[in-house]
Amino acid sequence: MAAETLATPDTDPASPAPSEGTAAPQKKIGETLLRADNITLSFGGVKALTDISFEIREHEILAIIGPNGAGKTSMLNVINGFYHPQQGRIMYLGAERRAMRPHLAARQGIARTFQNVALFKGMSTLDNIMTGRVLKMKSNIFQQAIFWGANQREEIAHREVVERIIDFLEIEAIRKTPVGRLPYGLQKRVELARALAMEPKLLLLDEPMAGMNVEEKEDMCRFILDVNDEFGTTIALIEHDMGVVMDISDRVVVLDYGRKLADGTPDEVRANQDVIDAYLGVSH
Amino acid sequence: MLYREAGQFKTSYGADQAIFPIRQDQIAIALMAAIAVLAVPALASEYFLETIFVPFLVFAMAALGLNILTGYCGQLSLGTGGFMACGAFFSYKLTVAFPELHIIIVFLLAGLGTAGVGVLFGLPSLRIKGFYLAVATLAAQFFLVWMFNKFDWWTNYSSSGVISAPPRELIPGIFITGNQADPVTKYLFLLGFVAVLALVAKNLVRSRIGRTWMAIRDMDIAAEIIGIRPLWAKLSAFAVSSFYIGISGALWAFVYTGSVEALAFEINRSFQVLFMIIIGGLGSILGSFLGAAFIVLLPILLNNGMLAIDPTISTALVSHIEFMIFGALIIFFLIVEPHGLARLWQIAKEKLRLWPFPY
């Protein structure tokens, strides 16, 4: 009889419980997911990136920091396939790729958000996130033309997935609102939702917290950590807020004038003299 | 005001995704269907059917097609007339060569053929956009009309350069083309045919393929990063759009006018259909119908209106005034509501749903 119970007998009811009881387990960071080797990118005569090499490991959160114009967004664009470097190569999932279109990067599991929010302004939040599911939809054009039957079942199944994401990012209340009407902070969250809908292996976030107030930043940090924790998604983000960077990232890459200054854990980077001179100023 | 949505709550995603989720809308549609199927054929004169309802349905088909390409996918096209010509001539050649082939199959095959042509002329869209793409589609327009005009093979070497639709039956005994077809039959056939294809268009537009079109239209960079292949999306839009436009051309030749020459599908036709979707509403199935109705009805109303005011008015003057008012109305609508009649309708509906509150 007692063997069936779920309760593990609490030996001493008076023993003080651990204050929070939340033991965050050590995160297991995997092998290299993506490696950039000697990337050089120029536009006309301007060199945006010079000989950049670094790697992103599976399940980690990597922050890319540096002053404005350092080439951070260009670096993401190279990973994403928007820009093709003149020299250097990218190794992703063990295979080399050089020239790649963004939609091929998406098919390989790389999702991206933009500084200026690249949402489909005419559509509602729900429709925007549903567009993130197009790669996963399999119906052919005839099934779609008829709609009832296979296509409707698929639409409903994907709607369920999208609703889970909406619940996860707490945007239920704006589900049917056209995104053009939403405040900036919520638009960024919707964009994140759309990226998550792709079930990516690698998530590239370009200044996800730009223009947010303290509360919104906290929420966004929590969501990013939750995504990394619950789904194991590898995240590379460009961020200016040093507090956020120190808080949530596992490793940091510092760029300046298109060159890599430093690369290491947040503490290592913070103490690095070159970084302090170029970017951080007096270390705090 | 007429909406009573309290109590209409959705317990499944299927219900939430329905085309007409609100009961009052469902009633309205049912009513309209009843009027269209029962009242119109009973009450409207043959003249009305022939000059208003039949061309309205044919144009609605063309507008649907162009709306898919320009309204939903954002690819500006001025080749509509040329594609209509494709549909007309392909179906003529097909039905003359295979008279036993059922006419609906002929129309569908002609549509497929036009889709192929559309894909061909849509290839430049990967490289060029907007205004430049429009110019490229003009090439399609001029080339196609020239081709159908120049090569007598298309008209079966007829001396007049005109193709006449041979009589064809829908089911044995009921003719929908040729002299034996009566207006009521033609109207009902078109109503059914266009309704089914409009439903198909609505289904496509709310499925994956429709989303890829709209994503390309709204922000093609963002569309790429979620995995949409721009060339595929655009070409599929050209294909589906040309399918519809081709069928509308075939219907024009076979059901509406009965006989047609290539010049009927000149550049003016392209502009006419483009105006329909601009006034009706880009990116809206309803808008295609509203725009077609507007453009078909307006000249007739103006004509009859002016004749009613002054029966002695000269036809030349009537036609001049028609143009002026027509142009003025287009400008007026574009100023008042650039998103077209469909948007005006949407706003009116929202206000009715919120009545008596302003927001």
Add this chain to the structure above:
Amino acid sequence: MTEVSLPPAELDTFPKLLERHRAERPGRPAIREKDFGIWQTHTWGQVAEEVRNLAAGLFSLGVKRGDKVAIVGDNRPRLYWTMTAAQAIGAVPVPLYQDSVAEEMAFVVEHAEARFAVVEDQEQVDKLLEIRERCPGLTQIVYDESRGMRHYTQPFLHHFDAVQAEGQDYNKVHPDFYEDEIAKGKGSDTAIILYTSGTTGTPKGVILSFDNVMKTAANGVKLEGLTDTDESLAYLPMAWVGDHIFSFAQSYVAGFCVACPESSETVMHDMRELGPTYFFAPPRIFENILTTVMIRMEDAGRIKRGLFRYFMEVARRSGIKILDGKPVGMGDRLLYALGQVLVYGPLKNTLGFTRIRLAYTAGEAIGPDIFDFYRSLGINLKQLYGSTEASVFITIQPDGEIEADTVGKPALDVEIKIAENGEVMFRGPGVFVEYFKNPEATTETKTPDGWVHTGDAGFFAENGHLKIIDRAKDVGRVNDGGLFAPKYVENKLKFFPDIKEAVAYGHERDFCTAFINIDLVAVGSWAERNNVAYGSYQELAANPQVIEIIKGHIEKVNRDLAADPQLASCQIRRFLILHKELDADDGELTRTRKVRRRFVADRYDSLIEALYSGAETAYIETEVTFEDGRKGTIKADLQVIDVAVGPGGETMMKKAS
């Protein structure tokens, strides 16, 4: 069409009733929840199965007959199922208010000796973890929402699904367990312990038996003709007896469906979608809705506003009479019908009231204007009077005899008498068993022959309806012997949309005075329309124009009071407007938003001094608690205003000067 059918007498507990529903209406909706964008519906058959598994699961967890199970969270189907599941195995559910702070929870959990808790989400789990040391009896905690719970490794935390799965396995091995357990229950067993929110003193645990709850619920169902096709919205706290009767007991008795909104923010939106047929709201909510309607109409175009005004006049003339079935002329009827299409129908639709057959309100007096507004639209709004100790229903207004200032006639099987000191007493099937572990309070409240002291002063009007004046102990006397009924005065003041809260003083004083809280929404809207700038609530409350407006309201109330010689001495001589809203987080209001009179009097005693000393201004410094628990201080200099009084009040003035 379904008829009202009451359950037979042998189904004397909720679990037994549930089994009856499983047999008779397994496919009909029992409870809904808006989740993930749609209304997820559970039928009676499904609910019965869920409860069966949950009951076995709780048993496996160690819940024994007589154990108390604390339940904390928003209105969620799973928490309602926990109540039935606990009852099935002879345990007692003890719901807590979901927005209680840790100390409040600690008191109840400890006093009730709750050994188990079933809660909604991480927020509630965290609170319980905080108080766990003070409640050593609390052994197992079950939670439903797993969001944020990934790293909680305590062995005594269990996920709801796991408990149910365990129960399902147990049921397979012991298939008769559930039926056997249910059979052991009987009507006189404790069904639930509800802790009163305690306007005075510490909360008391009211023990209600199945008979108490089921009989009063059934009487209510019978009186109003509720059937299993009705739909209601469950949005009021589960710890409140009203929710337990309206959203749980009556749903079981009549078989109707209860709907839980997505979250507390979306209640009005979800109500609009749902269109319930049976609705309860405290007068405050009806007030707020009316205020927002008026404010939104202010912004409408001229045609709409004109139409609205015209047809609301028509409604005022004829609507209530039509609702009550009284004679109305043909022309007026046609006009009203036109109004239905143009104004009332759409208005009710946007509020979600289209399908309402019955709406109750209770808890405090409702302004006659507000009451009439809803009734004139054709919404059958009625007042009732009740308490936790009565299992809600003491009096209900019968259809056709509805007025704003009465609470109606005694409910079915309820007797009422008025004691010599004017206190209302009642007796009936819903009278509570006793207060848990508090025999003194029980004997104080309940006489040996079953009469309960309500603590309210009231009298029967000529039409047989009961009228409540005030809390019996609050009815006082001013120094010349005249009656002072603070609640009565405050209610009259709060009927004005500008006044959100009022606290009146006058017992054993020379005359009456009042604290006023302005309503930020209504006064803010006025300020916007009249280009009055303000930077904060405090600034708006001190604005001289606002003070003038409030003074005008008080003068009107004085005129009304002066008209009734018995109440003339309640007229207000002086008042001030408080610099901040009275708040439950600061302890000034209860969780059900009633004013804690004594606490407020203590806290603001310097202001009361100023009111009676004849001073022109009063200084106050108060400590406030912000929503996240931090504390701060607010200082203010408040103006004290004199008001004119009518006959009866003048004698007071003479004495004062």
